[in-house]
Amino acid sequence: QLTLVESGGGLVQSGGSLRLSCTSSGFPLDYYAIGWFRQAPGKEREGVSCINPGGSITNFPDSVKGRNIISRDDAKNTVYLQLNSLKPEDTAVYFCAARGRACASTRYSFTSWGQGTQVTVSS
Numbered sequence: 001q002l003t004l005v006e007s008g009g010g011l012v013q014s015g016g017s018l019r020l021s022c023t024s025s026g027f028p029l030d031y032y033a034i035g036w037f038r039q040a041p042g043k044e045r046e047g048v049s050c051i052n053p054g055g056s057i058t059n060f061p062d063s064v065k066g067r068n069i070i071s072r073d074d075a076k077n078t079v080y081l082q083l084n085s086l087k088p089e090d091t092a093v094y095f096c097a098a099r100g101r102a103c104a105s106t107r108y109s110f111t112s113w114g115q116g117t118q119v120t121v122s123s
Contacts, residue, residue: 001112002026002098003024003025003026003027003114004022004024004096004097004112004113004114005023005024005025005114005115006020006021006022006094006095006096006114006115007020007021007117008020008117009093009117009118009119010118010119011120011121012086012119013121013122014086014088014121014122015085015086016086016121017082017083018082018083018086018119019081019082020080020082020083020094020117020119021080022034022079022080022114023077023079028077029074029077030053030072031053031100031101032053032100033052033098033099033100033101033102033103033104034050034072034097034099035047035049035050035060035097035104035107036049036070036094036095036096037094037096037097037107038092038094038119039092039093040089040091043092045095045107046060047060048060048081049068049081050103051072051079051103052102055071057070058102058103058105067083067085067086068081068082068083068084079096081094081096086119086121087121088121089121093117093118094116094117094118094119095113095115095116097110097111097112097113097114098110098111
C-alpha cells in the first residue's frame with residue numbers, strides 16, 4: 001500500500017515562503033499523479049495543484065493560482081509544493097495524495113492520502 005508523508009509545514013509571517021515535501025515509503029512515485037490539497041478549519045478540502053507522471057501540471061478548477069509551484073524529483077521519490085507570498089488565508093493543513101496515471105479535477109478519485117502538514121501564516 002502506498003503511504004505518503006508530508007513535511008515542511010510550519011509558522012511563517014505573511015509574505016513569506018515555505019516548501020512542502022511529499023514522499024512515499026516503499027513505493028516509487030514516478031507512475032503516480034500527485035496532487036496537493038489544503039483544508040482550513042470549517043472549510044472543504046480544496047485542490048491546490050497536481051503534477052502528472054512526466055511532470056506536466058494540472059490546475060484544479062478553483063485552485064490557488066500564481067503563488068505556488070509544484071514540482072517532482074523522481075530520483076528522490078519526492079513531490080514539492082513551493083508556497084510563495086503567503087497570506088493568513090493560506091493557513092490550513094496541506095495534504096498530498098496519489099492517483100494512478102493522471103491528475104483528476106476533483107479530490108474524490110485520489111486513492112492514497114498523507115496525514116497532512118500544518119501551515120500557519122501570521123499577519
